[in-house]
Amino acid sequence: QLQQKLVRSVGRKHFLNTMNPCTPWDVPHLAAGSTPPQVDPDRVTVYNMRFCPFAQRTVLVLLAKNIPFDVVNINLKSKPEWFLSETWGQVSVVRYKGSFIMESLINSDFIDEQFPSKSLHPSDAMAKANGRLQVESFCKMNGPFYKMFFSDGTAEDRSKHFSNILSKMEEMDKALKGSNNMFFGGASPGMTDLMVWPWIERLPILDLMYPGEGLAIPDSLENLGRWIRDMWEEPAISQYGLKPEVHLKYRQSYKNSPVPSYDMLLK
Numbered sequence: 001q002l003q004q005k006l007v008r009s010v011g012r013k014h015f016l017n018t019m020n021p022c023t024p025w026d027v028p029h030l031a032a033g034s035t036p037p038q039v040d041p042d043r044v045t046v047y048n049m050r051f052c053p054f055a056q057r058t059v060l061v062l063l064a065k066n067i068p069f070d071v072v073n074i075n076l077k078s079k080p081e082w083f084l085s086e087t088w089g090q091v092s093v094v095r096y097k098g099s100f101i102m103e104s105l106i107n108s109d110f111i112d113e114q115f116p117s118k119s120l121h122p123s124d125a126m127a128k129a130n131g132r133l134q135v136e137s138f139c140k141m142n143g144p145f146y147k148m149f150f151s152d153g154t155a156e157d158r159s160k161h162f163s164n165i166l167s168k169m170e171e172m173d174k175a176l177k178g179s180n181n182m183f184f185g186g187a188s189p190g191m192t193d194l195m196v197w198p199w200i201e202r203l204p205i206l207d208l209m210y211p212g213e214g215l216a217i218p219d220s221l222e223n224l225g226r227w228i229r230d231m232w233e234e235p236a237i238s239q240y241g242l243k244p245e246v247h248l249k250y251r252q253s254y255k256n257s258p259v260p261s262y263d264m265l266l267k
Helices: 001-014 053-066 083-086 102-114 127-148 155-179 191-203 202-208 223-230 237-240 244-256
Strands: 044-048 067-075 095-098 097-100
Touching: 001 097, 044 053, 053 067, 053 191, 053 237, 067 155, 095 102, 095 127, 097 102, 102 191, 127 155, 127 202, 155 223, 191 223, 191 237, 191 244, 202 244
Parallel strands: 044 067
Antiparallel strands: 044 095, 095 097
16 A cells, blocks of 8 residues: 555654754653753744644744754643743744744744745745645644544544545645646645645554554555655655654553653653
8 A cells, every 4th residue: 555655665764863862852841840941042942842743843844944943842741830921832832032933834934934045935925825725725634633543433433534534635636736746835845745744744643543444545646645755755854754653652652641751752
């Protein structure tokens, strides 16, 4: 199957960076009672959670634009008092020059505009608007995905949820075919690609969680499959992405413990 080929490819080629102590996200998740971090106000700092797809959006934008940044990881089950007082209590947050910019779509746009040397949005206003509409539409798969991710339910429930996800994958496949481009952003990944990617990265865990239920990415979606393979070749994705088995291990820790194993990649 296409999904099995993608998983094998990812497992062979990527994720060695998780052993590299120089990656800024390889730091413990701070919890309630922790001391507020000392940050450089002239350097971007991201309040993050390593397994959060929304926070991943922000990190991918910074990596794609080659912007140096620091990371403060947050324990979302025991949030530090200083984090709650400075922000809305959710990740990601971009901290820069004394300001705190919440919400991944908003802070990703902020980064793109603040550091314009490599714009991830098209210059044409209509093309930018269409890209934003694609993000809104494609990401309607997120709700059904999380209903399956966080709750076992029944096979019938999962089939209904996956049919909603499949309709969005088919929409993505059709859009790629119609554009004749490798990416939604054109010849290289743009903001649309990066905003949608975190959930596509996580989709293969559904087939691992419920094998034999037909929850894999279909082979017939050739354009989507090619896009996934091309995205994994992008440095930002290969640096920060995680293979399905790791996402599944995090999910199991979330289900089996009051506090997920946020720092399991540091052990």
